[in-house]
Amino acid sequence: MQLSKIRNSFSSILDSFLDKVQKHPQKTFLIFEESSYTYSQADKESNKVARALWTHAQLKEGDTAALLLGNEPQLVWVWLALAKLGCVASVLNSNIRSKSLLHCFSCCEAKVLIVGADLQEAVEEVLPALREQGIRVFLLSDHSDVEGIESLSDKFEKASDQPLSPQLRANINLKSPAVYIYTSGTTGITVVLKRKFSVSSFWNDCRKHNVTVIQYIGEIMRYLSNTPKKDNDKDHKVRLAMGNGIQAETWANFLKRFGNIRICEYYGATESNVGFINYVGKVGAVGREHFLHKMSCPYALIRYDTEKEEPVRNSRGFCIEVPKGETGLLVGKIGKRTPFIGYAKNKEQTEKKQLRDVFARGDLYFNSGDLLRIDSEGFVYFQDRIGDTFRWKGENTATTEVADHLLRVDFVVEANVYGVKVPGHEGRIGMAALKLKENRDFDGKAMYQHVNNVLPSYARPRFIRIKDVLGVTGTFKLLKMKLAEEGFNPAIIMDPLFFLEDGKGYVPMTQEIFAAVTEGKLRL
Numbered sequence: 001m002q003l004s005k006i007r008n009s010f011s012s013i014l015d016s017f018l019d020k021v022q023k024h025p026q027k028t029f030l031i032f033e034e035s036s037y038t039y040s041q042a043d044k045e046s047n048k049v050a051r052a053l054w055t056h057a058q059l060k061e062g063d064t065a066a067l068l069l070g071n072e073p074q075l076v077w078v079w080l081a082l083a084k085l086g087c088v089a090s091v092l093n094s095n096i097r098s099k100s101l102l103h104c105f106s107c108c109e110a111k112v113l114i115v116g117a118d119l120q121e122a123v124e125e126v127l128p129a130l131r132e133q134g135i136r137v138f139l140l141s142d143h144s145d146v147e148g149i150e151s152l153s154d155k156f157e158k159a160s161d162q163p164l165s166p167q168l169r170a171n172i173n174l175k176s177p178a179v180y181i182y183t184s185g186t187t188g189i190t191v192v193l194k195r196k197f198s199v200s201s202f203w204n205d206c207r208k209h210n211v212t213v214i215q216y217i218g219e220i221m222r223y224l225s226n227t228p229k230k231d232n233d234k235d236h237k238v239r240l241a242m243g244n245g246i247q248a249e250t251w252a253n254f255l256k257r258f259g260n261i262r263i264c265e266y267y268g269a270t271e272s273n274v275g276f277i278n279y280v281g282k283v284g285a286v287g288r289e290h291f292l293h294k295m296s297c298p299y300a301l302i303r304y305d306t307e308k309e310e311p312v313r314n315s316r317g318f319c320i321e322v323p324k325g326e327t328g329l330l331v332g333k334i335g336k337r338t339p340f341i342g343y344a345k346n347k348e349q350t351e352k353k354q355l356r357d358v359f360a361r362g363d364l365y366f367n368s369g370d371l372l373r374i375d376s377e378g379f380v381y382f383q384d385r386i387g388d389t390f391r392w393k394g395e396n397t398a399t400t401e402v403a404d405h406l407l408r409v410d411f412v413v414e415a416n417v418y419g420v421k422v423p424g425h426e427g428r429i430g431m432a433a434l435k436l437k438e439n440r441d442f443d444g445k446a447m448y449q450h451v452n453n454v455l456p457s458y459a460r461p462r463f464i465r466i467k468d469v470l471g472v473t474g475t476f477k478l479l480k481m482k483l484a485e486e487g488f489n490p491a492i493i494m495d496p497l498f499f500l501e502d503g504k505g506y507v508p509m510t511q512e513i514f515a516a517v518t519e520g521k522l523r524l
Helices: 013-023 039-056 073-085 098-108 117-132 153-157 202-208 218-225 248-258 291-296 347-352 399-406 444-454 481-486 511-518
Strands: 004-006 009-011 028-032 035-038 064-068 088-091 112-116 136-140 149-151 191-193 213-217 240-244 262-267 276-278 299-302 328-333 354-356 364-374 379-385 389-392 395-398 412-420 429-436 463-466 497-501 505-508
Touching: 009 013, 013 039, 013 073, 028 039, 028 073, 035 039, 039 073, 039 153, 064 073, 064 098, 064 117, 073 088, 073 112, 088 098, 098 117, 098 399, 098 444, 112 117, 117 136, 117 149, 149 153, 213 218, 218 240, 218 248, 248 262, 276 379, 299 364, 347 354, 379 389, 389 412, 389 429, 395 399, 399 412, 399 429, 399 444, 412 481, 429 481, 444 497, 444 505
Parallel strands: 028 191, 064 088, 064 112, 112 136, 136 149, 213 240, 240 262, 429 463
Antiparallel strands: 004 009, 028 035, 262 276, 299 328, 328 364, 354 364, 364 379, 389 395, 412 429, 463 497, 497 505
């Protein structure tokens, strides 16, 4: 949430939005499919939702409401409504299911869950557990036939669209949480919202709505670059693309094909106290080192042991800063100007992301979990992610969570999940090394049915390797790096390998499948 000192107080995203309502009430705020909404309309719609939630859900300042919605105007109305009540919005990934969905509530302690009508089935799966926790569930529909799920649309349609009293959020201040897992602000420009990304309609939408700025993740740029070339590829008004995760090869191909678009690649994380932005267009870089930046936000790249999965320390017990050109773990100094607030309701995870005695006794640094490199010119390059997370198709996946699901299959005794690189793709795709129970065989169909039921598509291991022994470190941590480096080539790996074939199950990995994957002939 962006906050700034104004008139001896502070201005929030909501204040910025309301200011635009006053100054430009008839300016288009949001475009969705064939409909458009002005600032005034958005304000009135969110007023109605706020009144309905205040009256029927009894939400008050400081409460948290979880949102399980797809990309649609109602997501914006509900978020603005919660802000007007002084409530915190916990925006959930609409792909999560079962245990993962319930885990979100234990993290944010939401009192209410607001669900899109198209996601009702996902909530019904966990409804008994939600009711046990006393969580009220509201559906964005005019009616609900399910006990324990209340309709909401009919309630806010009957509510007044008049502004609510600011006193409802009178105690909200600079340190008050506004949104969990939310990274965008309101800048005053028109936003074009789509239900989901579509390669085939992307540029036509840009032309139709005269889009000048696009936001991306690396996969989006690759998808666009891989579509069949057209004569009108450069016929658009896009002048700026901002995002992260684009590979150098994709970057160059994108510019060559779609014209002189300024690409601003950046690096950062919601919880991080350090970030970079490449504003000069250096292909492949996420930013550039500058002494003023380093003075205001002290950071360093430190030597990291990928086998032990921990920073390397010298004889005095301090970390070692790597020289230019060498890859190191990014850490940011925690201080008054560069705080690390941590993770909601999770002290253990917050502590885990802090490094102590890095360069001096008593100092404290944020552990980004990312490996970066700075070249001789000071340009910063993202290299890789360490630890228990891999990123595929723009989604982060915790390997420990996937492993927990795999261990519930009755023939699996140990599971080690990691990400492996695939030529032509950004990020890493999921792979699992499994140790089977004694005298049990791997059942590809049963495993497929299990992961298909409990995991979103991007988190399902695409490759499975069966091993007699899963290697561990001296402190009994599963070794991931070596497995990730070995990949999934059946000509090299002697262990049984399996490939997840959509709609069929896990089938034996063959050299033909390997070739199809690495040559980009098989869709992942």
